[in-house]
Amino acid sequence: MNIGIIGLGLIGGSISLGLRKSNFGDKFLGIDSNKENAIHAVKLGIVDKIISFQDLIIQSSVIILSIPVDGIKKILPIILNKISNDTVILDTGSTKYEICNSVYSHPKRSRFVATHPIAGIENSGPEYAHSDLFHKKNCILCDSELSDPDAIFIVEKIYSIMDMRMIYITSKEHDFYISYVSHLPHVVSFSLASTVLERFKNEKKFFNNMRGSGLDSTTRLAKSNPETWLPIFISNKNNLIQAMDVYIDHLKIFRKYLRKKEFHQIDRYIKKANDIK
Amino acid sequence: MNIGIIGLGLIGGSISLGLRKSNFGDKFLGIDSNKENAIHAVKLGIVDKIISFQDLIIQSSVIILSIPVDGIKKILPIILNKISNDTVILDTGSTKYEICNSVYSHPKRSRFVATHPIAGIENSGPEYAHSDLFHKKNCILCDSELSDPDAIFIVEKIYSIMDMRMIYITSKEHDFYISYVSHLPHVVSFSLASTVLERFKNEKKFFNNMRGSGLDSTTRLAKSNPETWLPIFISNKNNLIQAMDVYIDHLKIFRKYLRKKEFHQIDRYIKKANDIK
Numbered sequence: 001m002n003i004g005i006i007g008l009g010l011i012g013g014s015i016s017l018g019l020r021k022s023n024f025g026d027k028f029l030g031i032d033s034n035k036e037n038a039i040h041a042v043k044l045g046i047v048d049k050i051i052s053f054q055d056l057i058i059q060s061s062v063i064i065l066s067i068p069v070d071g072i073k074k075i076l077p078i079i080l081n082k083i084s085n086d087t088v089i090l091d092t093g094s095t096k097y098e099i100c101n102s103v104y105s106h107p108k109r110s111r112f113v114a115t116h117p118i119a120g121i122e123n124s125g126p127e128y129a130h131s132d133l134f135h136k137k138n139c140i141l142c143d144s145e146l147s148d149p150d151a152i153f154i155v156e157k158i159y160s161i162m163d164m165r166m167i168y169i170t171s172k173e174h175d176f177y178i179s180y181v182s183h184l185p186h187v188v189s190f191s192l193a194s195t196v197l198e199r200f201k202n203e204k205k206f207f208n209n210m211r212g213s214g215l216d217s218t219t220r221l222a223k224s225n226p227e228t229w230l231p232i233f234i235s236n237k238n239n240l241i242q243a244m245d246v247y248i249d250h251l252k253i254f255r256k257y258l259r260k261k262e263f264h265q266i267d268r269y270i271k272k273a274n275d276i277k
Numbered sequence: 278m279n280i281g282i283i284g285l286g287l288i289g290g291s292i293s294l295g296l297r298k299s300n301f302g303d304k305f306l307g308i309d310s311n312k313e314n315a316i317h318a319v320k321l322g323i324v325d326k327i328i329s330f331q332d333l334i335i336q337s338s339v340i341i342l343s344i345p346v347d348g349i350k351k352i353l354p355i356i357l358n359k360i361s362n363d364t365v366i367l368d369t370g371s372t373k374y375e376i377c378n379s380v381y382s383h384p385k386r387s388r389f390v391a392t393h394p395i396a397g398i399e400n401s402g403p404e405y406a407h408s409d410l411f412h413k414k415n416c417i418l419c420d421s422e423l424s425d426p427d428a429i430f431i432v433e434k435i436y437s438i439m440d441m442r443m444i445y446i447t448s449k450e451h452d453f454y455i456s457y458v459s460h461l462p463h464v465v466s467f468s469l470a471s472t473v474l475e476r477f478k479n480e481k482k483f484f485n486n487m488r489g490s491g492l493d494s495t496t497r498l499a500k501s502n503p504e505t506w507l508p509i510f511i512s513n514k515n516n517l518i519q520a521m522d523v524y525i526d527h528l529k530i531f532r533k534y535l536r537k538k539e540f541h542q543i544d545r546y547i548k549k550a551n552d553i554k
Binding site: 014032037043079099116118119120121137138140167168173174178179180181182185186187188189190191193194196197198200201203206209210211213214217218219220221222223224225226229230233234237240241243244245246247248250251252254255257258259261263266267269270271272273275 | 300365367370393394397398414415417438444446450451453454455457458459461463464465466467468469470471472473474475476479480483484486487488489490491492494495496497498499500501502506507510511514517518521522523524525526531532536538543544546547548549550551552553
């Protein structure tokens with residue numbers, strides 16, 4: 001069974017390395033729009049060779065789409081048009097509703113499995129890929145009732161090999177919940193970095209002298225790349241705006257307590273927040 | 278030279294362990310308002326013994342105040358009233374202006390050195406103390422022109438032993454800058470934790486299935502304890518409110534771009550935030 005991977009960055013690369021470590025799959029074929037990444041991916045043993053889009057589709061039994069979500073939405077119907085009735089295609093996008101919706105009525109919809117392996121770091125590119133990125137993490141499978149059982153079986157096997165736990169929800173639920181636990185933290189981080197960088201733009205020395213590990217962890221996600229994150233924000237715009245509204249309200253409540261010197265309320269606020277584990 | 282430490286938690290404990298590792302100081306004497314912490318600190322070798330406030334002041338050449346900032350503000354003038362002309366007293370509080378201001382006209386002001394070692398983690402208590410917490414970190418000395426040169430010398434020696442780099446600024450500057458790089462990130466983290474916990478309060482299963490490492494790092498500081506942080510927020514209220522205003526404005530700009538579909542602006546916003554290193 002050949003595995004075709006479109007997008008040889010952190011996620012695609014890590015899936016490939018994870019599967020190869022377990023001797024799952026025969027040949028690994030790859031495509032990346034970034035030539036350097038493609039060369040790098042071959043050198044790192046992520047794929048055996050780089051081939052054309054056409055050949056990848058013909059030669060692969062499983063096609064893994066690990067490119068930004070706007071790319072997935074664009075290319076998925078094209079691939080479904082071309083694949084055989086046995087090919088399985090899965091994506092790893094961080095938003096799911098638009099992607100699922102874009103192929104809802106496609107005659108080959110059932111060959112597609114919508115997945116989101118909840119794993120990632122702030123760095124991107126094949127050089128950061130590693131075989132155990134997904135170890136003991138969760139993988140969300142969305143709208144799985146629309147996929148053929150044999151396709152689901154293969155996808156479950158792929159993620160199980162990498163020691164992931166499968167969760168089944170709708171793409172709509174996925175996008176709602178993930179806007180709070182992933183997309184909002186990214187916005188929080190980008191905005192904090194933006195605030196601090198602007199404040200210290202003429203005082204870099206002070207900045208470097210005063211910063212500590214607290215700022216570092218809170219802005220870790222702010223290093224994430226726009227090629228991945230802008231399409232995610234766009235495709236989950238409405239949920240994200242709602243989550244931001246709630247978050248800004250929470251900040252404003254904290255600020256109000258501070259302004260009005262309602263310090264016992266801040267004490268309660270902190271104690272509640274401490275419940276995050 | 279005996280060292281007296283008031284407050285045997287993460288910071289006081291780590292200073293003590295750091296100094297003892299370098300064989301600086303003779304006896305280490307301690308006080309902690311929390312009995313369990315005090316017993317623990319002796320067991321962990323942080324101090325040789327727990328003694329009375331009166332005895333600590335008489336027997337110590339250097340007194341280290343590592344308690345919450347409201348406690349420092351309260352106890353510092355009392356200690357200055359009692360110490361000899363040779364005793365050095367230093368504090369490790371995360372805000373400096375109010376503390377320095379509270380003893381500005383004290384006849385023994387010059388025996389006090391206001392410091393802020395920029396190091397800390399989300400956990401508190403002597404059990405988290407370790408001798409290299411301060412290794413290669415910065416230590417801010419505030420309003421040092423108001424301290425005697427011999428007192429400054431001792432304090433510089435203490436922090437140098439622990440491999441810290443000294444920075445000299447005013448207490449007013451300190452509180453302004455630190456509100457952005459430390460206090461604001463804590464508020465950001467408490468508020469994000471609060472937002473997410475409230476959203477998922479009836480859906481804990483979903484929460485545990487969907488969360489990833491991104492949320493974890495962004496809410497790491499939300500585990501910090503209110504005993505330390507509420508007094509910090511109170512004593513740096515005005516700077517913090519200003520920093521929060523700027524941060525909320527940045528969030529609103531991001532939200533506006535999203536609402537108005539000005540996606541090229543979000544791309545720029547992310548790229549600028551990426552400069553955080």
